[in-house]
Amino acid sequence: MAEVIRAPFVIASVASFHPNIPTPLVTKLSLDLEVPRDSEITPVTVKRAEDIVRVLKSTRDHEESITEDVVQTAKDQVHTLRDITSQSKFRDITGVDARLDRIDVRLDTMEGRLNSVETRLNSMETRLDSMETRLGSMETRLDSMEIRLDSVETRLASMEGRLVSLDQKVAQAHTESQHQMKTITDTLARMEARLGLLPQIGARQDNFAIMSRNERQLRTNTGSVRYAAPQKVIVGDGLELAQGLVRGNVAIPDVPVGEVGSVLSAMIDTSELDHAKILRLIRFYNQDFGIQATDVLATRVQKIANYVTGFNNV
Numbered sequence: 001m002a003e004v005i006r007a008p009f010v011i012a013s014v015a016s017f018h019p020n021i022p023t024p025l026v027t028k029l030s031l032d033l034e035v036p037r038d039s040e041i042t043p044v045t046v047k048r049a050e051d052i053v054r055v056l057k058s059t060r061d062h063e064e065s066i067t068e069d070v071v072q073t074a075k076d077q078v079h080t081l082r083d084i085t086s087q088s089k090f091r092d093i094t095g096v097d098a099r100l101d102r103i104d105v106r107l108d109t110m111e112g113r114l115n116s117v118e119t120r121l122n123s124m125e126t127r128l129d130s131m132e133t134r135l136g137s138m139e140t141r142l143d144s145m146e147i148r149l150d151s152v153e154t155r156l157a158s159m160e161g162r163l164v165s166l167d168q169k170v171a172q173a174h175t176e177s178q179h180q181m182k183t184i185t186d187t188l189a190r191m192e193a194r195l196g197l198l199p200q201i202g203a204r205q206d207n208f209a210i211m212s213r214n215e216r217q218l219r220t221n222t223g224s225v226r227y228a229a230p231q232k233v234i235v236g237d238g239l240e241l242a243q244g245l246v247r248g249n250v251a252i253p254d255v256p257v258g259e260v261g262s263v264l265s266a267m268i269d270t271s272e273l274d275h276a277k278i279l280r281l282i283r284f285y286n287q288d289f290g291i292q293a294t295d296v297l298a299t300r301v302q303k304i305a306n307y308v309t310g311f312n313n314v
Helices: 023-028 043-059 068-089 096-172 174-219 239-243 275-285 297-308
Strands: 226-228 267-269
Touching: 043 068, 068 096, 096 174, 174 226, 174 297, 226 297, 239 275, 275 297
Parallel strands: none
Antiparallel strands: 226 267
16 A cells, blocks of 8 residues: 655745735636645645646746746745655655755745845836836926026016006096006916916826826727826816706715816726716716716716726716
């Protein structure tokens, strides 16, 4: 009768070393394979562990959570199982060569993991270099803005001097001054109105970049339905707009009246949108996204998707 090979210790699962792997993926790829202490190790057990390695190698290119480190952990599990079964089958082999082979395998494993760590460190250094470059660019832009603000202050001081001169002319010619003051008042009103539009202009410029990234994401056909949320560009509460677009008995959610340039949430997942969530977006952004009162849910979702990816936007 063949000798039963039993585990001398617990051989942990791949999932226990990588808790960030989603549970559905753990189950699908059998990453929860664990061999308890004193349990039997059969050729089927070793074969399952080897199959996991093969599946992980073919999966890591399209699953973000399956990294080279995860694959290496699965390889370690296979090496451990093979080592235990080999020791049981050839208990009389205690020579230097056999021990050196096992040490060599473990060194290969350690070297692979060190290579993985080094690769990740290189990636971190690259990202830090990029961040330093961006910070330098931001500092340059801030310096430029300070210079421009100084220029604006100088121009405003000049305008104040001109207004004093206009006041003196008012004392000399009341009728003429009234016309001039009206002209100045209108000009200042237009300037204030234009200054009031600056946040909206900035938000629209930022949205152009956000929607461009979303549109590129859509064109890559990754299957993702989560997009970066555009910024609010219209002042006020969109309650009246939402009331005109209610379907059935859906209640309009309460939302804060956001400032121009703010977002309700960082991401918009179009797969999770329902009538209430769409009304919530309409109220926060104070715009209807082209939605009509008669539009069904699928049409409304598509119009939201069109907006966040820049389709049909003016």
